[in-house]
Ligand code: KG4
């Protein structure tokens with residue numbers, strides 16, 4: 001059996017515990033057989049953000065149950081799993097350690113390979129496209145543009161100089177009293193508002209590079225809310241969302257033109273944003289570029305995307321090499337995405 005056939009046949013269980021969601025998914029080839037995500041939102045809501053120590057303890061409490069649920073949903077037994085993959089970074093170190101060590105122990109005890117995966121490589125794999133492509137990642141922790149000429153090769157063209165796009169959504173949602181995580185709540189409220197109500201200054205309009213910046217915008221919203229307490233929250237939300245989306249699309253458009261790529265992958269939690277999806281559709285028509293956005297349940301953190309990224313590693317490298325590398329790997333809270 002050749003390597004590609006083997007990849008299509010293999011059943012991989014993928015785990016992500018990089019932040020506050022315990023995600024375990026099972027894939028075979030490109031098919032997602034199960035994707036169970038246990039959200040800890042309720043646990044962290046009272047604090048307005050993730051409490052790292054609490055997150056690790058909760059992962060530990062529920063990871064085994066989530067694994068059983070994923071197997072049941074896929075209709076398979078542990079014996080059917082051919083390899084186990086897990087996120088090793090970046091993320092909260094205590095949280096990462098839970099998924100990483102669970103995965104390693106599972107693989108070791110079943111005598112099957114363990115495949116360590118970079119969290120962002122997982123987000124990128126969720127969009128089911130084949131390189132070469134340009135990739136916009138916008139999540140709670142990252143906002144970056146990568147050129148991906150082949151699987152395993154990631155060239156960062158630009159990134160946020162301060163807050164990530166999702167982080168800005170969360171912080172502005174908090175300012176507007178919308179709770180945590182704020183992205184989905186803010187964009188829901190924005191549908192009732194006027195995006196032209198407030199003209200926020202677009203970030204980094206003069207740059208020649210491909211960076212992002214959202215903390216100035218967040219401060220502008222805070223100042224507005226303080227100075228105009230009667231401003232309708234829906235209008236503030238819509239104007240803020242419009243500015244973020246315009247900025248993401250503006251930089252991406254320039255990068256597409258410069259690189260000449262005709263495929264764009266959009267990944268990370270903010271890819272769930274409907275306004276962003278709409279603007280990208282327009283961009284796709286304007287530049288004649290194919291835009292790949294993951295299915296909604298694959299955009300935010302989950303285990304299936306980690307298993308999908310592991311598939312690509314398997315098609316690039318042989319399993320002995322991967323397993324040898326995996327032995328030396330540790331949880332890495334700070335981990336730039338470079339070529340693997
Ligand atoms: O990728 P993800 O699940 O976790 C990280 O790796 O960070 O992304 C979560 C982020 C949060 O900041 C959340 O507010 C944002 O994605 N998000 C959204 C939407 N859904 C999730 N932001 C804007 N609009 C949405 N619909």
Ligand code: ZN
Nearest residue numbers: 123139268301
């Ligand atoms: Zn993520």
